[in-house]
Structures are given as structure tokens and as C-alpha cells.
Amino acid sequence: MIKGIKGVKDILPEDTPRWRFIEDTARRWADRYGFKEIRVPIFEVTTLFARSIGAATDIVEKEMYTFPDRDGTSLTLRPEGTAGTVRAFIEHNRAADPLPQKFFYIGPMFRHERPQAGRLRQFHQFGVEYFGTQDPKADADVIALLWRFLSDLSLPDLTLEINSLGTAADRAAYLPILMSFLKSHTGELCENCRRRMDTNPLRVLDCKVPGCRAATEQAPQLVSHLSPEAKSHFDEVLSILGAIGIPSRLNPRLVRGLDYYCLTAFEITSSHLGAQNAVGAGGRYDGLVELLGGPAVPAVGFATGLERIAMMLPEGSLPSSLPSVYVAAFGSEGSPAGVRLLDALRLAGLSAYTDYRSTALKAHLRQADRSGCRFAVLLGDDEAKSGSAVVRNMDSKAQETVAIADLPRYLLSLIQGF
Ligand code: HAM
DSSP states (O other), X not given: OOOOOTTOOOOOTTTHHHHHHHHHHHHXXXXXXTOEEOOOOSEEEHHHHHHHHOTXXXXXXXXXXXXXXXXXXXXXXXXXXXXXXXXXXXXXXXXGSOSOEEEEEXXXXXXXXXXXXXXXXXXXXXXXXXXXXXXXXXXXXXXXXXXXXXXXXTOSSEEEEEEEOOOHHHHHHHHHHHHHHHHTTGGGSOHHHXXXXXXXXXXXXXXXXXXXXXXXXXXXXGGGGOOHHHHHXXXXXXXXXXXXXXXXXXXXXXOOSSTTXXXXXXXXXXXXXXXXXXXXXXXXXXXXXXXXXXXXXOEEEEEEEHHHHHHHOOTXXXXXXXXXXXXXXXXXXXXXXXXXXXXXXXXTTOOEEOOTTOOSXXXXXXXXXXXXXXXXXXXXXXXXXXXXXXXXXXXXXXXXXXXXXXXXXHHHHHHHTO
16 A cells, blocks of 8 residues: 655645635735735755755755756755745846735645654645835734734744844854853753854754753853844834734744844744644844845745644634535436536535435435535425425424425525524
8 A cells, every 4th residue: 555655644624624714814814914925836946945044954954855857957845935935036026016025825845854743744834925124013013913813813822932133243243252152061062063063053052952951051142242233123123012912032042943034033832832832933034035146135024834733723713614405316307306406506606415326315314414414405206396395404304395496595595594
């Protein structure tokens, strides 16, 4: 038997209503904040991700699905949505159109991680990217959108953690200070962090290994080494969030696992998620458009993991679906009349089912019960001849005779009244 790939999941029909509800809610909130949908490809040339996410990040070093195209070009399944959106922004010369421009996307992403609850190899993100302004109000807008969206879904125990990574110059000035601290604690760091000291020292602060956390407890903090412009940018983001009632917690260790960030960085976590506790995350990336060959256009955005949201969505959140109709048609005249009736009901906008294997009323009623339909139309030869069928309420068992020609209108008004 051929099986699905580890960490790559089917979303079965019993789960799709939950997914559609989350996606519909995401679209509604994106729309309220003025973000327009963009659909970028699932695979791109590898250099796009290596250059934007950073060659020394976990994603690029060990998690990308990379393969040669037939002509030898190296391609990669997208591990995230920002790089492709920026590539499309540059390629379609969007900077020549009035700014700001605001995009959102929903779709699958691919990372070769060790699968566990809430961590998959194919997962789905809802993300937004806001191009063309450095105004801290845009950062606050993006964070507010993420917070409002997750709160609207009633996800439990959300915490917004926030930090400032300063400007590139701030980081350049801070790195030697951090390095001299790390060098005096090298012996206490895990092997991975010792390696990171050479490639990506900021990430040492983000290590989850208890020994590394203890060793870096007293490490100098980037947020205490911000330039006045970065500090006032950060202060304004915090003050807007406060003004609109979104609680945030400063986390000076928050550095993010992608290299393109500057200034604001944030993550929303939930204690309900276990080890993989980030529901969504993002930040500002003012240099990325230019780094990928475009003009200097600042930007800020986030992405949120839909599997993690689906895991946390409280029971009973889904709106109940509209009741549907079962057509129990049987007999040499009833059966063809049933086929015509199903067509008429569907054209009228109703959800209508039958089981073509059932040839007698009893078998049909069993199927109607199983299908969960609220109403059944009983249509045998006698009914077909007389031009009227019996509508049965499957809960109350009450029955009523209605002209077949009137059934679409009759059932529609009955169901809309539910
Ligand atoms: P990220 O932090 O790598 O950021 O991912 C964002 C979210 O995607 C995570 O918080 C998590 O909910 C979800 N996620 C990531 N990896 C997995 C996985 N293996 N399985 C399940 N869920 C996962 C980004 O991707 C940036 N592009 C966000 C961004 C947009 N920054 C600016 N604009």
C-alpha cells in the first residue's frame, strides 16, 4: 500500500468545515484592513529563499525541499510566503503604482522539520505583507489584524511577545558586545549555539536548550542598544497597541529565525500548543525588496499557521450548516421524476442528495436518516402520476403533500426559515 508522506497530512471531509471557517474568517479580517489577495507559486528558484531568509538559518540550512529542474536549475518548494510575494512585487514593478500596497495569501508551505503535534512538513499559512511605509502605525496595524483575527476565533490564552531588532547599524554595533559576552560563556552553550556564534550569533539568544537559556540570562540585550530612531519607532508601536487595547509583552530574546527582519519583531503564542507554541509571527523587513533587486521599499508582515489554529479552535465554533433535502424516489415513474426533482432543487440553490442504490422507500428512509438531511421528499409511482410528493420532516416525522412543481420554492422557504 502506498502511504502519504510523514508530516504531510490529508484534510478529510469531516475536517474541511473547520478549515473553511478559519480561512473565511482570515479573508474577512484581511478585507477589513484593506489587504488584497495574492497567489504566488508553490515553487521558486532556490536562490530566492537562500538570499531572503538567509543562508545561515535553520530553514535554508536544513529544512528546504530542494530539487534540480530538468535543465539543472535548483528549485525549492516555498518554506514561507514573504520571499515569493516580494519577488512578485518587484517582478511586476508594483513600486511604480501608488504605495502603500497590502497583500495577503493563504496556502501550503513546506519545511523538512521533525514532525510532531503542530509541526508538519506541509503546513498552511495565512500571511499578510504591507509594502511602502515605515510608519510604526503600519506595524501596529499588522499586529492588530493578527490579534483581532485570532481573538475572533476565540483561541485560548494568547500572548503577544514583541521586540525590536533595531536598524542594521544598531545590530552591527551590538553584535561585538553580544559576541564578547558569548565568548565568555562558550563552555555553557550547546554545540548548535557554539556553531551559531560564527554564523548567526543573535539566534543563540533564542535557543530553547535550558543550559543555553541559563547561560544567556544576563546577556546584553539588543533592545537596550537601540538608536534613538529605532527606539522611537518601537515606542510608537507599543503606544498604539496600548491605545487600542492589545496587550503585549516585551521579550528581549525574540530574534526570529529568518534573517530579513529589522525593527519590530513579534510572535503570538498560546500555552495550549505545547512545544510548538507560536500561532503566528512576523515583523518589519525594510531591506528585503532592495536586497532582492527592487527599489528601496520598506515592508512589514506576519504569517500564522493554520494547523495550529485548527488544533486550538474551540468546539462549537463552527456555524451550523444549512439543512439539506433527501429525495427518496423509487419505482419506474417515481425514479425518473426524482432525477428531475434533484436537478430542480439544486438549480433553486438547495443542497439535495439521494442514494441511487436504494430502490424501495424503507431503504431510502434509512439512508435519509444516515445522511442527516432535515427533510425527505417521498416520490413513488403514485406521487409521480398525481404530480405531488410527500415532504417529511425527519426530526418530527410530520408529513405534508406538496405539488412537485412547487417543491423547490416550498423547501427553500422552509429551509431559509431555519
Ligand atoms: P515563521 O515564524 O517561520 O514566519 O512562520 C509563521 C508561522 O507559521 C509560525 O508561527 C507557525 O504558526 C507556522 N509554522 C511555521 N512552521 C511550521 C510547521 N513546520 N508546521 C506548522 N506550522 C508552522 C514566516 O514564515 C514569515 N514569512 C512571517 C512573515 C510574513 N514575516 C513577515 N511577513
